[in-house]
Amino acid sequence: MNNTKKLHQWLQAGLITPAQQAAILAFEAEHPQRSNWWLYSLMILGTAIIGLGVISLIAANWADIPDNIKLGADFALLGLLAIGIHWQYPNRQHGVWFEVLLVGFMLLCLASIGLIAQIYHIGGKWYHALLFWAVITSLLSLFARNLFTRLFWVTLFLHGVVWSTIALTSHDFSHRMEELPAALLFTPLLAALLYYLAVYVKQLHGYANSLFFWFQLSAMVALAFVDIARSGGEMHDYQTLWYLPAYVAAAILAAGILLHQEYRLLNRLLLLGALGLLLLYYHPDLLFSGAQRYTLFGTSTHADVSFWQADDIRAPLLTLLILFLYAVHAGNTGHQRAFNLVTFLIGLRFVILYFQAMGGLAATGIGLIVSGSLIINLAWLWYKGRNRLRQWTKGLHS
Template structure:
């Protein structure tokens, strides 16, 4: 919670006799700015310290004897972990976490530098998988969001490196990441961790499909499997965090299809999967998704599947149908935001509607309109729509806060 927001809103509560002045002061005392600042500084300091030490060691690595190199890596790692545990026991949780994270980064850097030192040849990313697995263990041990995100970044970067360097997808790395970090996000029900896991999962799916040189539409099968899993979340905020990245990927694909397709069906052969297997898989996922939505009484959210409608298999009208689907989806998100009185969905739907409008405008006018006039009219249209939607959103939210009927 923002202290500035609390200070501003709290004064209004006092004026409206919702809380007394004494209660207002006591509430403010629970949210001291310096506590948050002190909590962030150790983490930033550990990152800078780690980068500084690693850059210094890397610059002078060849001049340091091998035994000293090993001792240096071990000493820094042990000191970081020991220091982290010591400060944590003394009540300095953030500083202890920062040192533990530094030890984790040192552990990974030590794996890489040791391999270079002894000229070890790697044929896969097992070393990075070990590094990421250590991060998972630390995450469960300390229940740290920061170390969770570090581990997730290690697995994602390692998978990308494996695809580019070794031209292969690490099934072991993906399985450990999905089981360890996915289960942790599921149990903790943290919105940030769930969203970041969803993003990493979608990137893994993209890397997998590209690495296997499959038709691109197959990308949406594992992605929508993750979306379907989100329908079985009882906590809708966490479930929506899991589903937002798959929906964003589907929306982006629709936008690219509208803007980049030149109405030649043969151009889509490179991305269209076998219709029988693909559509059958999509129908199964749709049925499971509907079951989850029905169980959690969210059946109206089935309209989100409009982005996955298989328009690519039609003989004509593909770009128009995708454009209509984008408009329908953006209006649906806006409607759900107003219905649920959820500010995030209202703002997100507003952004989607503006983007879709500009996509339609660009698709319809780019080829024949003067480019200067194109940007001028487009800018004016965007500003007018933005003003109108923001005004509508502000009025709606003010009515909700004031308890007025809509």
């Protein structure tokens, strides 16, 4: 809904006067919004396509090009982009070319690392290259004004830090990705820690939204992964040493939560509870035994396993409890989008748990009717009750 329609509705409701409506419209006409995200996206997409075309032309004759010409052309192009960035710097607040040249320069820096490593046969891993690139472009990324540029830098930076750190704790960092659970646990904790840092340090405010996005996305992925793994009786052969970076990050994060001045006691307890349960979820053998009671969409049950001792019952209950704690925190602190997303995930996990418990009965005619009705009712209840539930969480006090 545009501003004109909103102002008309407010006028009809008696919230503003006709004079106020005219003044607001006049102000908006004199100060148009210049941040056209679609223009930035198309310009950056066009730049990326041009870069791919240049790369394809060079790759076709790569073996015939001398190394000194490769390096010379690379540094010459870096120099031209740097001159362009300096030329467009005075117009960085309103111009689109500054962001396009900035992204192009950062991409070319990453390509230059690969080129130098290829020419001089420098050994190393891809995550080391990402981490080195993030370090040398960190100051440059501070001048970015577009969200895409900052998100791009944060994404590669997090990948470089996470995998480089996990590799330090693994003497035999294999291609089988056995350390994946440790990386999935470490990522949201690191993103949350850096998010708090970006909120408190003024120079890093521009990274806060990107870090918060990666915190929520990586947390959902980590929770979904461990839920599936635990429900299937997996994750019993992982070394505790792999989780050491996550434990260190969790300890620092817990201290930050306790010292957060804007959080009430309730919010501190909710976040610490969710953090502790997530760490417990990933512990190799503290809570889960590998025993299952139900077979997903199957007909057989393991009768010798009690209801509360089955991993495929404990896992979803632990997932629901973690989501519930974070949903209450999000609602209590006014994060409406996060609250709606998490409450939706709670309802979705309930539906999956129903299919797990029902097994083959859910695939019968009556079972499908009941399942469809359950999904419709849960969706309706969530849509109708989410505002009241959010108001309830806002009213909670310590």
